[in-house]
Amino acid sequence: MAEALQSSLNNMLESNDSAKAEKTVPDGVETAISLVNFTGNDIEEPPFKKLRTNAHDRSLSFEDRIRPILSCCICLDLSTLSLFQCPNGHLMCSACFHHLVADCMLKDQESACPNCRCKISKRNCTRNLAVEKIISELPTTCAYCTHTCPRCEIKYHESETCPERPTVCEYSLLGCDWIGPSHCLTSHMTSCEYPKKTGQQLLDTIRIRKQKYDAEKTYLETALDLLLIHEIDANDISLTPMHTDDFSAKLYFETSHFKALECEWKVRVCINDHTSHPHTTSTRWLSYQLVLESNISETIKLKFFISKGPYSNLPALKFQPIISHFEFNENNTETEYIKLPISSLECNQILSSSSMKFRFWIIREISTASL
Numbered sequence: 001m002a003e004a005l006q007s008s009l010n011n012m013l014e015s016n017d018s019a020k021a022e023k024t025v026p027d028g029v030e031t032a033i034s035l036v037n038f039t040g041n042d043i044e045e046p047p048f049k050k051l052r053t054n055a056h057d058r059s060l061s062f063e064d065r066i067r068p069i070l071s072c073c074i075c076l077d078l079s080t081l082s083l084f085q086c087p088n089g090h091l092m093c094s095a096c097f098h099h100l101v102a103d104c105m106l107k108d109q110e111s112a113c114p115n116c117r118c119k120i121s122k123r124n125c126t127r128n129l130a131v132e133k134i135i136s137e138l139p140t141t142c143a144y145c146t147h148t149c150p151r152c153e154i155k156y157h158e159s160e161t162c163p164e165r166p167t168v169c170e171y172s173l174l175g176c177d178w179i180g181p182s183h184c185l186t187s188h189m190t191s192c193e194y195p196k197k198t199g200q201q202l203l204d205t206i207r208i209r210k211q212k213y214d215a216e217k218t219y220l221e222t223a224l225d226l227l228l229i230h231e232i233d234a235n236d237i238s239l240t241p242m243h244t245d246d247f248s249a250k251l252y253f254e255t256s257h258f259k260a261l262e263c264e265w266k267v268r269v270c271i272n273d274h275t276s277h278p279h280t281t282s283t284r285w286l287s288y289q290l291v292l293e294s295n296i297s298e299t300i301k302l303k304f305f306i307s308k309g310p311y312s313n314l315p316a317l318k319f320q321p322i323i324s325h326f327e328f329n330e331n332n333t334e335t336e337y338i339k340l341p342i343s344s345l346e347c348n349q350i351l352s353s354s355s356m357k358f359r360f361w362i363i364r365e366i367s368t369a370s371l
């Protein structure tokens with residue numbers, strides 16, 4: 001198996017040369033493009049040139065020579081995530097790919113492959129499963145000891161079998177905060193004081209745990225109560241990109257009008273709280289706002305929240321909905337922006353899709369006692 005892998009990789013090394021000979025973009029142009037697009041700073045050598053030098057240095061080990069060929073062409077790292085390729089086969093790790101497409105979305109530009117400048121989008125780029133599998137077979141070293149094994153096995157080693165992996169005391173649930181290498185656990189267990197403590201001495205730890213458990217229970221009960229209320233509406237919303245009409249146009253997303261609880265509404269999503277140039281910051285976040293579009297004469301008290309929904313562009317996205325409260329009246333028709341509890345990477349993944357899809361829940365508060 002190892003031999004077969006090595007020979008197919010050697011073929012890849014050879015065919016990489018012929019692929020480069022067919023390139024339509026001259027090396028100099030490619031270099032200039034890479035510099036302009038990815039660094040903005042002076043760097044010693046462009047990433048592409050680095051790749052080629054390493055791959056042909058026969059004094060390096062086989063793994064070290066194929067590493068740059070299989071690396072992401074933007075961050076030059078071997079991906080631990082999924083790996084995308086442009087229509088011409090240039091590889092980008094998931095984080096860099098989504099960041100690049102999201103950046104261009106924020107700058108209102110079309111995204112292009114950093115190597116060949118062909119247009120890239122979620123629609124025309126595919127994952128390269130073969131390279132993902134080859135990377136998972138490459139050797140790597142444990143973060144805690146000197147053990148080396150294939151990348152696909154390292155997680156199991158580091159979490160289950162490594163003698164140096166950080167381990168907590170078996171009585172950590174009762175409050176012991178000892179953390180040490182796994183091979184020292186047995187000697188700690190013989191001297192740990194926690195099994196000898198009295199119930200009275202353990203009460204504080206148990207009290208803190210109970211508070212946390214009670215808070216989670218209350219949250220679930222509130223959510224269940226809300227779902228049992230008659231006046232509740234769920235809408236599968238789709239937000240499309242728009243631009244503000246001020247001097248430096250800012251990107252935001254908006255739904256068309258939708259009906260819920262006999263009123264018309266829309267939802268707006270902004271990026272990094274409408275800061276001027278979100279593409280210049282590496283951390284991204286999304287916030288949403290509920291806007292009442294109907295005229296009303298009486299105050300409406302609402303609870304509302306946003307959840308993933310069945311048509312999400314990100315099947316793996318997970319977040320716990322945050323329930324918000326607002327009183328709408330003639331003068332108060334827009335809520336504050338509420339931050340979505342998602343990571344910067346997930347934010348880029350959403351931004352790199354052509355639209356955002358969520359499920360939006362609106363609940364009328366009838367009496368506060370029942371909620």
Ligand SMILES: [Zn+2]
Binds near residue numbers: 074077
């Ligand atoms: Zn990358």
Ligand SMILES: [Zn+2]
Binds near residue numbers: 086087088090114
């Ligand atoms: Zn390309």
Ligand SMILES: [Zn+2]
Binds near residue numbers: 163
């Ligand atoms: Zn180890």
Ligand SMILES: [Zn+2]
Binds near residue numbers: 171178188192194
């Ligand atoms: Zn202990």
